[in-house]
Amino acid sequence: MRRLIGRLLTAVLATPALLTTGTPAHAAAPASPAVTFTNPIAEKRADPHIFKHTDGYYYFTATVPEYDRIVLRRATTLQGLSTAPETTIWTKHAGGVMGAHIWAPEIHFIDGKWYVYFAAGSTSDVWAIRMYVLESGAANPLTGTWTEKGQIATPVSSFSLDATTFVVSGVRYLAWAQRNPAEDNNTSLFIARMANPWTISGTPVEISQPTLSWETVGYKVNEGPAVVQHGGRVFLTYSASATDANYCLGMLTASASADLLNAASWAKSQQPVFRTNAATSQYGPGHNSFTVSEDGTSDVLVYHDRNYKDITGDPLNDPNRRTRLQKIYWNADGTPNFGIPVADGVSPVRFSSYNYPDRYIRHWDFRAKIEPNVTHLADSQFRVVSGLAGTGTVSLESTNYPGYYLHQKNYEVWVEKDDGTAAFKSDASFYRRAGLADTASGVSFESYSSPGRYIRHYNYLLYAQPADTTTAKADATFFAE
Numbered sequence: 188m189r190r191l192i193g194r195l196l197t198a199v200l201a202t203p204a205l206l207t208t209g210t211p212a213h214a215a216a217p218a219s220p221a222v223t224f225t226n227p228i229a230e231k232r233a234d235p236h237i238f239k240h241t242d243g244y245y246y247f248t249a250t251v252p253e254y255d256r257i258v259l260r261r262a263t264t265l266q267g268l269s270t271a272p273e274t275t276i277w278t279k280h281a282g283g284v285m286g287a288h289i290w291a292p293e294i295h296f297i298d299g300k301w302y303v304y305f306a307a308g309s310t311s312d313v314w315a316i317r318m319y320v321l322e323s324g325a326a327n328p329l330t331g332t333w334t335e336k337g338q339i340a341t342p343v344s345s346f347s348l349d350a351t352t353f354v355v356s357g358v359r360y361l362a363w364a365q366r367n368p369a370e371d372n373n374t375s376l377f378i379a380r381m382a383n384p385w386t387i388s389g390t391p392v393e394i395s396q397p398t399l400s401w402e403t404v405g406y407k408v409n410e411g412p413a414v415v416q417h418g419g420r421v422f423l424t425y426s427a428s429a430t431d432a433n434y435c436l437g438m439l440t441a442s443a444s445a446d447l448l449n450a451a452s453w454a455k456s457q458q459p460v461f462r463t464n465a466a467t468s469q470y471g472p473g474h475n476s477f478t479v480s481e482d483g484t485s486d487v488l489v490y491h492d493r494n495y496k497d498i499t500g501d502p503l504n505d506p507n508r509r510t511r512l513q514k515i516y517w518n519a520d521g522t523p524n525f526g527i528p529v530a531d532g533v534s535p536v537r538f539s540s541y542n543y544p545d546r547y548i549r550h551w552d553f554r555a556k557i558e559p560n561v562t563h564l565a566d567s568q569f570r571v572v573s574g575l576a577g578t579g580t581v582s583l584e585s586t587n588y589p590g591y592y593l594h595q596k597n598y599e600v601w602v603e604k605d606d607g608t609a610a611f612k613s614d615a616s617f618y619r620r621a622g623l624a625d626t627a628s629g630v631s632f633e634s635y636s637s638p639g640r641y642i643r644h645y646n647y648l649l650y651a652q653p654a655d656t657t658t659a660k661a662d663a664t665f666f667a668e
Contacts, residue, residue, distance in 0.1 A: 406429045436473055537668045
């Protein structure tokens with residue numbers, strides 16, 4: 188009823204609390220609260236892999252630009268990996284196999300031991316890339332001794348790399364990229380069961396090859412598989428095209444109850460799920476892995492990219508791919524939403540409504556509102572940064588329009604570009620308060636330029652208005668997710 192009244196009496200929007208009575212519905216604190224990072228996590232570290240272990244540590248490895256060794260660091264927090272000391276746990280051979288192009292290490296803990304999967308060439312042929320495995324029984328893999336378990340043998344001996352392992356319904360699988368001599372491309376994706384952590388079992392199955400236009404720019408590539416599971420489905424992301432600004436992520440989807448060794452069980456997304464974004468200055472995002480937040484409630488995308496587009500020479504000789512992190516959100520249909528590679532610095536969050544928990548603050552034609560099912564994720568993500576007006580305030584910067592902020596004008600809230608004026612900075616600054624309707628988990632934003640007025644929704648649009656009734660307090664309370 189109050190929504191209908193609001194439509195009929197828009198002239199009194201300056202004091203909507205007069206129209207709202209009663210106790211609104213409200214949500215509990217979100218199951219997956221906000222998690223933020225300051226990117227990049229690591230400079231000159233490509234193909235990143237992060238494993239969260241039961242000992243309370245995250246273990247991080249990645250390709251180094253010299254392609255000559257395997258490094259490892261650990262920390263109790265994801266952000267802590269950015270400053271954690273790094274240890275070289277293995278160095279390439281002086282001659283022969285495993286003597287060149289040490290690429291894409293991954294670390295896993297399987298049946299009480301540590302395993303590192305990696306790719307390597309030979310000093311006699313640096314492009315004779317094959318997959319290899321190291322093993323350590325130490326509690327701390329940074330200080331333990333590593334044993335070479337040898338090459339992962341495949342029925343066809345050809346260019347192969349990017350091994351990853353995962354378990355679905357109690358069965359351990361290996362997925363990897365390999366050159367299929369019967370195809371006119373660089374690499375396709377394969378999967379097989381594992382007999383032990385360094386041996387595949389049975390005949391591998393090809394589940395994807397590069398055929399779409401965005402998979403074949405520069406090189407025809409499907410590589411770098413990584414798996415995340417959610418809601419009874421298996422999502423396998425992979426990287427496509429050359430390792431420059433065209434590099435991007437595709438995705439295959441299968442039911443967790445399906446026969447994963449049947450190629451027909453996998454459906455390919457027809458468009459990239461994560462790609463270059465010039466507005467945020469992020470180019471060629473790819474070769475990802477997945478981990479989870481410290482509290483275990485959020486899935487986290489781990490990937491590399493560059494912060495510039497133009498590369499001189501072979502991109503493989505450019506050392507400046509950086510490791511980055513950002514939270515994954517899940518669409519209403521249960522599919523992952525990676526959004527866009529966000530700008531360097533603090534990563535963004537979403538704000539869900541306290542009394543309309545399926546609705547998020549978002550912008551549409553630059554007007555701020557709350558809406559459900561925002562699949563264009565970046566429209567509903569904001570970076571909470573130091574307030575443009577200073578004095579202990581915060582400002583909410585748009586993710587897909589860097590330099591644009593939530594800004595109140597005539598008490599309406601819009602997303603607008605900072606014009607550099609003191610008036611704009613004042614109107615785009617807010618005091619972050621404990622939630623007016625939920626002081627424990629919620630958040631409210633009081634206007635700096637109009638004290639006593641809060642960002643609140645009314646008829647699903649956002650305004651800067653007083654919050655002096657129970658309903659108004661609920662309308663002015665949000666959860667960071």
